[in-house]
Amino acid sequence: MDINNSTVSGNIQAVMELLQQGGVEDPTLTSEANDNDSPDVSKYVVLVHGDLGTGERLQTAQLRRSIESTSWNHLQHVIFIPGLFHLKMACADALWRCFIYPSTVRTKQASCVMLRNYAREKPVSTRRSLAFIRCTSLLAMQGFNSLKDFAHSKPTLDDLKAMAEEITRMYVATSQFRRMCRKQEKERDLQFENAILLNKYFLLYEELSYALNSGDVGHVEASIISWIPILKAIGKHKYATHMTNFLYNVHFVYSLGLRHAIRYHILVNLTGRPMKWRAVDWCVELNNLFTKVKNGGKNSNRSVERIILESPLVQPCAT
Structure with a gap:
């Protein structure tokens, strides 16, 4: 997807498209279409990892959409997690x-x-x-x-x-x-x-x-x-x-189940070996390195269309 993530609207569109790729859509639309394949996330949350710029834009988006009538439209299900690699x-x-x-x-x-x-x-x-x-x-x-x-x-x-x-x-x-x-x-x-x-x-x-x-x-x-x-x-x-608010929310605001989910998904181990745990945003940056830098093409072959076309073939090597 060719989306400008430097804007608030771009971040909203990116979150929506990523959820759609995972089979998660607006529950009101799926209920009208009688589509049972898409889960209803109105009672659940989606953890979004990123840098502080992403977090600020998502907070701005939630503030803008706070007047909407449904939880889906004002992005109530989005919980931002600051990236530990950043x-x-x-x-x-x-x-x-x-x-x-x-x-x-x-x-x-x-x-x-x-x-x-x-x-x-x-x-x-x-x-x-x-x-x-x-x-x-x-x-x-x-x-x-x-x-x-x-x-x-x-x-x-x-x-x-x-x-x-x-x-x-x-x-x-x-x-x-x-x-x-x-x-x-x-x-x-x-x-x-x-x-x-x-x-x-x-x-x-x-x-x-x-x-x-x-x-x-x-x-x-x-x-x-x-x-x-x-x-x-x-x-x-x-x-x-942001780190003060994150620790405060995890230990004093979020429910026990949400606290458990955040703490158990803030780090990942792609290799299963000891001392190989990595922050989620580290994995994202590694994928960006292989997609945009090492396999992004050169000279006239380096274009957004070509990067998007070849991105499914890129397999970063986890270390």
Whole structure:
């Protein structure tokens, strides 16, 4: 279907045509035609995944059609679900705005750019060892000379957890960070403060990525709570507002059945393998990549008609 999704009317038409392709139409029309193949969705909902632009246009469409007489005409069955893949990109953009984009940040010691430049100047063996500097320093504090000696000691899972907690307390900004910043300037270590703050935000991004890949919906929701104030602080107020409203609706507005349906369909696993869960909008963008970019034709063959003609033959490879 050749529809302009950048407009409200285009989004309405896209939703209607997608439902029609799935055999779902206006129940009043199907009842008059005595067509029993089309289900009556007046008592059900349809989950629509997409970016914030899609969500805003669907909300505008529902507002425009709120004066209609039937639930079908004012799109009551449409429930918008914000895409978590786009949320992940927004979080990555937040890190870029905080630690890479500002010109004043690039010249500071222990900044993300300076660490990258330092790693590039070193040989490959040194680059790999940079990631273990903190770990080996902690092992030295525990009485081990190397990672090999530590492996021979056969540490238990509880020992590893205790070490991880100690590393977090030492090298990640915690609740004591504000107290550290309130010290007199001669007593502060600004490079260390920047480094542990950098570790904190990067670990939050790593936590969100791990939760998405593992399919842990509860963990994803807990990670979103940490990102909402960060998104608001860097100026992404729409993302902060939409994610706040989404969590509020899921846990306090929607019924138990709808809450269960949303949480169990916000992530999909196309391969059935562990750590291969993906957001629904990620699958949509992957399909767009294969349809429009890799198989969209070149030069004079690249046209909307040709893309639509060959789109049923495109089979994206899920990873």
